[in-house]
Structures are given as C-alpha cells and as structure tokens.
Amino acid sequence: MFEELNKNIANAKEKLTRKEELKNLLQRTKENLNTQMTKEKELHKILQNEEKDAERLESFLKDIEQQLEKKRQEYLRAKLRYDECCSLIDTLEKETISYNEELNDYVNIELEYKELMKKKKRLILQGDDLDAKELIKLTEKVQDLKSNIKETKEALNAGEKVREALERVLSSLKSAKGWEQWDILGGGFVATAAKHSKIDDAKSHVHEVQRLLGIFIRELSDVKLSSDMDINIGSFEKFADYFFDGLIFDWVVQSKINDSLDNIYDTSNNVKRLLSTLERNLDGFEGELRTAEDEIKRIVEEKC
Missing domain, CATH: 1.10.287 (Helix Hairpins)
Incomplete structure (x- = not known):
C-alpha cells in the first residue's frame, strides 16, 4: 500500500x-x-x-x-x-x-x-519507521531527478533542431557566396538584380531558425545551467534582425554575404556551447538517479 x-x-x-x-x-x-x-x-x-x-x-x-x-x-x-x-x-x-x-x-x-x-x-x-521516511525522501528525489532529466532532454532536442536549421542556412549562404548579383525579394520595386534561388532558400531557413530558437529559449528557462554559463538570449531573439541587416548591407555595399555568414557562425557556436552544458547536466542527473534508485532497491530488499 x-x-x-x-x-x-x-x-x-x-x-x-x-x-x-x-x-x-x-x-x-x-x-x-x-x-x-x-x-x-x-x-x-x-x-x-x-x-x-x-x-x-x-x-x-x-x-x-x-x-x-x-x-x-x-x-x-x-x-x-x-x-x-x-x-x-x-x-x-x-x-x-x-x-x-x-x-x-x-x-x-x-x-x-x-x-x-x-x-x-x-x-x-x-x-516512526526510519527506513520508510528515507524511502519517501528518496522517492521524491527520484521524481525530481526524472523531471530534471525530462526537461534537459527537451532542451537538448530543441537545441539540436536549431543547430541543424543553422546548418541549412549556412549551406544555402555558402552556395550563394561569390555571386555578384542577386535579388533578395524578387520582382516589383526591388527587382534590380538577377534572382538567386539560394538566397531565397536561406531566407526560408532563417524563418525556421527563428521559430526554433523561440522554442529553445523557452525550454532553457525550465532547466538549470551552470552559474558561469552566459546565455546570450538577446542575440537569439534578434537573430533574424541581425541576419537580414547583414544581408542588406552586403547586398548593397559588397555584393557578398560575409556579415550574414558571421552571424550564423556566432549563433551556431553559442548554441553548441549550450548543448555541451546541457549534456553535462544530463550526465549528472542520470548519475544521481542511478544512485537514488539503487538505494531504494537496497532498502526494499532489506525490508523483505
């Protein structure tokens, strides 16, 4: 019972x-x-x-x-x-x-x-069963650890999706790099250069990155990270703005895509650092969980 x-x-x-x-x-x-x-x-x-x-x-x-x-x-x-x-x-x-x-x-x-x-x-x-009280304490600890593990895995999954989406943007930009003329929006008022489909691909991927970054930020708010881990949330939230500003500047001034590429690299590195921290946290939680479950098993077996 x-x-x-x-x-x-x-x-x-x-x-x-x-x-x-x-x-x-x-x-x-x-x-x-x-x-x-x-x-x-x-x-x-x-x-x-x-x-x-x-x-x-x-x-x-x-x-x-x-x-x-x-x-x-x-x-x-x-x-x-x-x-x-x-x-x-x-x-x-x-x-x-x-x-x-x-x-x-x-x-x-x-x-x-x-x-x-x-x-x-x-x-x-x-x-006044001390074993029963310890069992209750350990059971609560197990539940807390399982919750931490679940939230950390969700954050890891969200971060991995961001990383993969950033790779798709990077691939599109690298394919477009070197083209001297391309049209960002296509047609009408801004049709001043030949349209390059790779830029359109990059724009589409950036929308996806921004959506996934929003999910990643919310998942990060539910997990505990190291106190010395700097999460540059502001740069995540304004990722698309920075990207598009760089794209406009390069289009007008240089006919290259260096600024947007730099923004992708910086964001990607920040995401990778967060993923490494989450993975370390997950290893720690899983180790604590194994220890607590072993202790519960020991108490139950000794009671039988």
Missing part, C-alpha cells in the same frame, strides 16, 4: 509540475504573442510608409540614385522584418491553442495532489 501511495504521489507531483510549466509557458507565449502583434502593427505601418516613399522617389527622383538606393534599403529592412514578425505570430497563435488544450487535462490536479499528500502524512504519523 505504501509503495502504491508513493507511486500515486509521484505521478500527481509530475502532473502538478507539468501544469505549472504549461501555465508559465502559456503566459510567456501570450506575452510574446501580444508583443509581436503590437510589433506587427508598427512594422506594417512602417512598411506602408516606406513603400509609399520609395515608389514616390522612383517615379519622380529617378535621377537621384543615391537617395533612391537608401529608400530601397529601408524598404527591404521593413519587408524582411515584417515577414518574419508575421511568421512568428502564426507560430505563437498555434502554440497558445496547444497549451490551452493540454491545460484542460490538469483541471483538478491540485486537489488530487493535496489529498494524496494528506494520506502520506497520516501514514508517516502512524509510526
């Missing part, structure tokens, strides 16, 4: 922990969604203004090429950032729906957990 109760408590505790995680994830996602929707409105307004300015300049100031080129850059920056923002909003809306649906599975978990803890307390007060 005691083992079954502990098992039920551990199960309830895991569900309670997941519910709190979901509530936090949902709150952060809603906040991020609200931020992005506000940003989308601002960027859309900027986009419309810049496009009007650019079209006006192209129609009436064709002889002032320098000013027109500046407006092209501003329009490109606004268009790229606006597209990225819209992509993030779509992802965040889907995540919000998913978290709300899963939260429905944990409506009464607090009450269930409290009832199980009351039963556990009554059993403990009925006697």
Whole structure:
C-alpha cells in the first residue's frame, strides 16, 4: 500500500509540475504573442510608409540614385522584418491553442495532489519507521531527478533542431557566396538584380531558425545551467534582425554575404556551447538517479 501511495504521489507531483510549466509557458507565449502583434502593427505601418516613399522617389527622383538606393534599403529592412514578425505570430497563435488544450487535462490536479499528500502524512504519523521516511525522501528525489532529466532532454532536442536549421542556412549562404548579383525579394520595386534561388532558400531557413530558437529559449528557462554559463538570449531573439541587416548591407555595399555568414557562425557556436552544458547536466542527473534508485532497491530488499 505504501509503495502504491508513493507511486500515486509521484505521478500527481509530475502532473502538478507539468501544469505549472504549461501555465508559465502559456503566459510567456501570450506575452510574446501580444508583443509581436503590437510589433506587427508598427512594422506594417512602417512598411506602408516606406513603400509609399520609395515608389514616390522612383517615379519622380529617378535621377537621384543615391537617395533612391537608401529608400530601397529601408524598404527591404521593413519587408524582411515584417515577414518574419508575421511568421512568428502564426507560430505563437498555434502554440497558445496547444497549451490551452493540454491545460484542460490538469483541471483538478491540485486537489488530487493535496489529498494524496494528506494520506502520506497520516501514514508517516502512524509510526516512526526510519527506513520508510528515507524511502519517501528518496522517492521524491527520484521524481525530481526524472523531471530534471525530462526537461534537459527537451532542451537538448530543441537545441539540436536549431543547430541543424543553422546548418541549412549556412549551406544555402555558402552556395550563394561569390555571386555578384542577386535579388533578395524578387520582382516589383526591388527587382534590380538577377534572382538567386539560394538566397531565397536561406531566407526560408532563417524563418525556421527563428521559430526554433523561440522554442529553445523557452525550454532553457525550465532547466538549470551552470552559474558561469552566459546565455546570450538577446542575440537569439534578434537573430533574424541581425541576419537580414547583414544581408542588406552586403547586398548593397559588397555584393557578398560575409556579415550574414558571421552571424550564423556566432549563433551556431553559442548554441553548441549550450548543448555541451546541457549534456553535462544530463550526465549528472542520470548519475544521481542511478544512485537514488539503487538505494531504494537496497532498502526494499532489506525490508523483505
């Protein structure tokens, strides 16, 4: 009966922990969604203004090429950032729906957990069995370690997906490197150079990287990392902005893609450092788990 109760408590505790995680994830996602929707409105307004300015300049100031080129850059920056923002909003809306649906599975978990803890307390007060108390302590430790392992593996999985997506961006940019002319958006106002499909591939991959980075950041918030581990979250969140700014600068000034490549390398190295730390943490948690489970086995066998 005691083992079954502990098992039920551990199960309830895991569900309670997941519910709190979901509530936090949902709150952060809603906040991020609200931020992005506000940003989308601002960027859309900027986009419309810049496009009007650019079209006006192209129609009436064709002889002032320098000013027109500046407006092209501003329009490109606004268009790229606006597209990225819209992509993030779509992802965040889907995540919000998913978290709300899963939260429905944990409506009464607090009450269930409290009832199980009351039963556990009554059993403990009925006697003074030191082995039983130690078994309870170890069981709780095992559950905490399993939770840590689960969260660390989720963060590792998210980080690996980011790393793979960054490799795809890198591959596209390397293929495009050396082409002296290519068109970032294609057609219409900005059709001033021959379109190169590899740049389009890179843009598509960057949207995916930004989406996966958002997931990775949220997963990292649930795990414990070394105190000396510097997580440059700001650079992750603005990855797409940095990438596109570098792409625009290289397109206009150098007809190369050096800045965007440097941004990919820096982000990739940061992700790899985090993955190494997560792997070390996972090894430590798994070692502690084996030790705790061995101790539980010893106590149970000695009681038989």
